[in-house]
Amino acid sequence: MPIKASEFIQNSDGSVYHLNLLPENLANTVIVVGDPDRVERITRHFDKIEFKTRKREFHTQTGYYKGKRISVISTGIGPDNIDIVINELDALVNIDFKTREIKKEITSLDIIRIGTSGSIQEEIPVDSFLISESAIGFDGLLHFYDSEHIQDLEFAEAFIRHLDWFPKKATPYVIGGSEKLIKCMEGTGIYKGITGTNIGFYGPQGRVLRLALEDDRMNDKLASFTFNNKKITNLEMETSAIYGLSKLLGHHALSMNAVIANRAAGTFSSDPKKAVDDLIKYTLEQLVK
Numbered sequence: 001m002p003i004k005a006s007e008f009i010q011n012s013d014g015s016v017y018h019l020n021l022l023p024e025n026l027a028n029t030v031i032v033v034g035d036p037d038r039v040e041r042i043t044r045h046f047d048k049i050e051f052k053t054r055k056r057e058f059h060t061q062t063g064y065y066k067g068k069r070i071s072v073i074s075t076g077i078g079p080d081n082i083d084i085v086i087n088e089l090d091a092l093v094n095i096d097f098k099t100r101e102i103k104k105e106i107t108s109l110d111i112i113r114i115g116t117s118g119s120i121q122e123e124i125p126v127d128s129f130l131i132s133e134s135a136i137g138f139d140g141l142l143h144f145y146d147s148e149h150i151q152d153l154e155f156a157e158a159f160i161r162h163l164d165w166f167p168k169k170a171t172p173y174v175i176g177g178s179e180k181l182i183k184c185m186e187g188t189g190i191y192k193g194i195t196g197t198n199i200g201f202y203g204p205q206g207r208v209l210r211l212a213l214e215d216d217r218m219n220d221k222l223a224s225f226t227f228n229n230k231k232i233t234n235l236e237m238e239t240s241a242i243y244g245l246s247k248l249l250g251h252h253a254l255s256m257n258a259v260i261a262n263r264a265a266g267t268f269s270s271d272p273k274k275a276v277d278d279l280i281k282y283t284l285e286q287l288v289k
Ligand SMILES: O=P(O)(O)O[C@H]1O[C@H](CO)[C@@H](O)[C@H]1O
Pocket: 033, 034, 035, 076, 077, 078, 114, 115, 116, 117, 201, 236, 237, 238
């Protein structure tokens, strides 16, 4: 049965609604970044760019790095955008754009996020790199999908108890990153940890400018929580949603974080652009090693 016009939406040229892409425009290795300007900062290292498009915050370039075909796509900020990006990436490989039916053979993408993040552990300094071994989502997105079978429910329950989590906030969910991609990306001096994904940059990450927080001890409690000897290391705004939707759809996903803030120490990188550029170069090299 073809998927209805209101559910799987194609533009007049046949491309998918928000990303503006046709299946042939996408490589099977996809780098996702928050900032649209970061797309070019990645593809300037490419040997060749074969395709470029942009719509809203979703900028895409596909090309070759040392012979490997890679697409780079910006997601903009937040898990709501990730819902769009991962569903449309999956549609590009797993829905037939002519018949609008789900394909019999499912294709698995490698999806690597290169993002910025704030450390909540004092010993993880600014300008370091961190691989998100798993993610804890405070955003609630995954609960709209049939997803309990892929969540680490025990971890989430221990977390809720430790933080005395306010029940009007979304229930936290925990999802692992791709083992295959962790092996590909790990290296000397690269931290590994559990990344907290937040629905905002200020209050949801415990930042206070003029507004009081529901729990002003939240970041201390986040930092002191341990589960199976693992700690929550850093906060950002996309990884749990990427991990959750990718796992449900059968894709491999991993987040690489440039730590630009250290929340425990109250410090911020003096050159965040350099930290991101260094992480871009590292990640590209690991993909072709
Ligand atoms: O640098 P990017 O990839 O945008 O990631 C981080 O930076 C943004 C907030 O400044 C959020 O998107 C957060 O996840």
